[in-house]
Amino acid sequence: MVDAQCILMIEDNADNADLATWMLEDAGYCVTTAQTAEEGLALLDKNPYKLVLMDISLPGMDGKQAIQLIRANEQQKHLPIIALTAHAILNERDAILASGADCIVTKPIDESLLLSRLEEMIAQAV
Numbered sequence: 001m002v003d004a005q006c007i008l009m010i011e012d013n014a015d016n017a018d019l020a021t022w023m024l025e026d027a028g029y030c031v032t033t034a035q036t037a038e039e040g041l042a043l044l045d046k047n048p049y050k051l052v053l054m055d056i057s058l059p060g061m062d063g064k065q066a067i068q069l070i071r072a073n074e075q076q077k078h079l080p081i082i083a084l085t086a087h088a089i090l091n092e093r094d095a096i097l098a099s100g101a102d103c104i105v106t107k108p109i110d111e112s113l114l115l116s117r118l119e120e121m122i123a124q125a126v
Contacts, residue, residue, distance in 0.1 A: 006030040007118070009053040010040035010066065011084065016107065020053065020084075023111045024118075037066035044076055050122055056085040056096060064099035071100035080121035084109065 007024060011017040012035045021031045032049070034040035037058050044052070052070065056063035063083060070076045083101035085092070096104055102121055105114050 006032050006047070006049055007051045007053060008032050008034065008040060008043060008047075008049040010034045010037060010058065010063065011053070011055040012036065012058050013055070016055070016084075016109075020109055020114070023109070023114065027115050029118075037061035037063060041066060041069060044070065044073075044079075049079065050125070051080045051082065051118060053082050053084055053118075054101065056083055056092075064096060067096075067099040067101055078125065080125050082114075082117055082121060 007029050009017060009020055009031055011020065011033060017033050021033060024031050032043060032047070034043055038061055040052070040054075054063045054067055058066070063085075067081055067083070070079060070081065081101050083096045083104045084107060085096065085104060086107040093104055103117050105117055
């Protein structure tokens with residue numbers, strides 16, 4: 001079983017996943033990564049996580065679809081979700097938030113912004 005203080009990051013780009021993992025681990029967080037939404041959802045079903053970082057552009061099921069499935073799950077519907085995306089267009093932002101994401105952090109990732117949002121989301125979830 002994963003440590004209940006862990007964060008699940010669903011990100012298909014290995015370089016982005018590595019960079020975000022280093023940022024989070026340097027800040028004291030435990031990180032589990034998944035490369036697809038399907039893999040991430042399977043991990044969520046088996047392990048408790050404090051928060052999900054969800055890439056939106058994923059192979060197969062995209063991040064918005066995965067967020068909707070998380071929100072539809074009774075045990076996971078209140079889990080904080082931060083969407084990670086390179087798409088900063090207004091319509092896309094609206095669609096991401098409408099899917100159930102709590103907030104959006106755009107790529108390239110600003111470390112201080114990511115950590116600030118993450119701390120806010122975890123504090124609100126307690």
